[in-house]
Amino acid sequence: MEPLAEHDRPKRMALIASKGTLDWAYPPFILASTGAALDMDVAVFFTFYGLPLLMKDLKAKVAPHANPAMPMKMPFGPAGFQNFSWPIPNVVSGVVPGFETFATAMMKKTFKKKGVATIEELREACIEGGARLIGCQMTMDVFGFAQEDFIDGTEIGGAATFLEFAADADITLFI
Amino acid sequence: MSQEVRTSESVTGEAEATTPAREEAASPTPDLELDARGLNCPLPILKAKKAISGLEKGQILKVVATDPGAVPDFAAFSRRTKHEIVEQSEGGGEYVFLLRKV
Numbered sequence: 001m002e003p004l005a006e007h008d009r010p011k012r013m014a015l016i017a018s019k020g021t022l023d024w025a026y027p028p029f030i031l032a033s034t035g036a037a038l039d040m041d042v043a044v045f046f047t048f049y050g051l052p053l054l055m056k057d058l059k060a061k062v063a064p065h066a067n068p069a070m071p072m073k074m075p076f077g078p079a080g081f082q083n084f085s086w087p088i089p090n091v092v093s094g095v096v097p098g099f100e101t102f103a104t105a106m107m108k109k110t111f112k113k114k115g116v117a118t119i120e121e122l123r124e125a126c127i128e129g130g131a132r133l134i135g136c137q138m139t140m141d142v143f144g145f146a147q148e149d150f151i152d153g154t155e156i157g158g159a160a161t162f163l164e165f166a167a168d169a170d171i172t173l174f175i
Numbered sequence: 176m177s178q179e180v181r182t183s184e185s186v187t188g189e190a191e192a193t194t195p196a197r198e199e200a201a202s203p204t205p206d207l208e209l210d211a212r213g214l215n216c217p218l219p220i221l222k223a224k225k226a227i228s229g230l231e232k233g234q235i236l237k238v239v240a241t242d243p244g245a246v247p248d249f250a251a252f253s254r255r256t257k258h259e260i261v262e263q264s265e266g267g268g269e270y271v272f273l274l275r276k277v
Contacts, residue, residue: 011255033217033221034220037223037224037256038251039256115213115214115215115218115242116215116216116218117214117218121218125221128225129221129224
């Protein structure tokens, strides 16, 4: 069989997921699942705080503290109320116990209402679509995670594993 | 050759199918329908990909979506995957795509 011509080979996308909050969990999983749906070869390298996004028991939360760009809105009530962005001073978001849990619940509720996929659904779509999800070995060692903490289909590797794939990538993003 | 007098829907002269009031000539019958209403990016694309994977080459997937972003996204999906958008319409806040599997 002839080797594939350059324009015939699938496009390749290599992502690094380095952040583990709920909001930052979306971009890598959305891009990876969609890339796979567009017939691209996709790999995502989960490192540092991104690594827990591969855990079976996903606990990603959103952190409104010191995040002034995040609109604080309520997913219930009349339209005017829902559209109102609540000004929460850092001194409140940083001190009130459970504020992140509350904000996370609000965000999840809003996303569900707007028909946005959960991270779990997107992860599943990545695996079904054949995207490689690579957990960083070094981060595992540092944070004390074990392979069985991660969802099935997780591959473990290091910088060289990612770079070997990324070397031929058409798209490379650090998220 | 009586073909010239025939109307466009029966040029082939094959067995006349059903007789519902004339369908628009080109509208193919979907082999599978996907209700993606209420779903947001990228779910309509992900579900369409999954649905079309189960079809045979040449079969038609109908997708109904309410996300306005589906319009540019399905165009991009079609250009990349080569699954052809054979028909597209919109009305009442719904976007309908007929995709032919490549």
